[in-house]
Amino acid sequence: MVPLTDEQQIDYMLSEYLGAWQLGDTERMHKFYSEDVSVVNGGWAAPVIGWTNFLALYEQQKLHIQKVRLDRMGTYIKVNGTTAWTCYQWEFDALVDDTPTTARGQTTLILVKRDTRWLIVHDHTSVVQTAKRGQPAGTPAAPTGTASKPPSQGGRARDYRRR
Numbered sequence: 492m493v494p495l496t497d498e499q500q501i502d503y504m505l506s507e508y509l510g511a512w513q514l515g516d517t518e519r520m521h522k523f524y525s526e527d528v529s530v531v532n533g534g535w536a537a538p539v540i541g542w543t544n545f546l547a548l549y550e551q552q553k554l555h556i557q558k559v560r561l562d563r564m565g566t567y568i569k570v571n572g573t574t575a576w577t578c579y580q581w582e583f584d585a586l587v588d589d590t591p592t593t594a595r596g597q598t599t600l601i602l603v604k605r606d607t608r609w610l611i612v613h614d615h616t617s618v619v620q621t622a623k624r625g626q627p628a629g630t631p632a633a634p635t636g637t638a639s640k641p642p643s644q645g646g647r648a649r650d651y652r653r654r
Contacts, residue, residue, distance in 0.1 A: 497570040501577060501602065501609050505563065508611075513559045517546060525603070525610040533596055533618035556592075559585040573604040595619045 495503065504523060511519035521542060530539040539545050566579040576599060583594045601613040 497575065497604070497609070498568045501568050501570070501575055502566065504609055505566065505577065505579070505600075509561055509563055513561050515553050515559075517549065520549075521546070522608075523611055525605075525612045528611055529613050531613075531615040533594075533616045555588050557586045557589075559583075575602045575604070575609065576600065577602070 508520065508523040511517075511523075524542050524545070526542050527540070528542055528545060530545050532539070539548060560583070562582045563579050564581070566577060568577045569575060578597065578599045580597050581595065583592075583596075585592055596616055596618040598614065598616045600611050600615075602609045603612050604610075
């Protein structure tokens with residue numbers, strides 16, 4: 492069996508992490524985060540420091556969302572020794588307080604390799620506003636609902652995620 496490269500390990504980890512996030516599996520999510528993680532979500536909020544603080548916000552937000560779907564695309568991964576960063580775009584769909592909600596955004600994660608595992612030490616998510624139908628190009632649209640986010644995870648889907 493051929494071992495995975497660090498980039499492949501991180502890409503696989505992202506898929507597992509985002510799956511756990513969508514399912515609300517906080518025990519599984521925890522294995523991907525450093526205890527001292529810092530999280531910046533898609534909303535106008537101070538950074539959240541530490542897994543315990545992030546978990547409390549995520550649990551509060553997940554009470555309001557159902558039927559979550561989060562798709563990741565445009566992923567870039569860069570490894571430099573025992574540090575790595577990844578950027579990706581996402582699209583989020585869910586029912587938020589029984590209202591259909593969609594959002595799009597970008598996330599940047601900084602990871603460190605501890606022993607043989609990659610852990611998220613910083614998570615920054617931004618929600619991207621998009622124009623609505625019939626709205627002139629270049630005119631900012633009102634936010635369509637940020638699961639803030641998740642959490643950023645607050646924020647868009649991230650606001651609910653870390654959201």
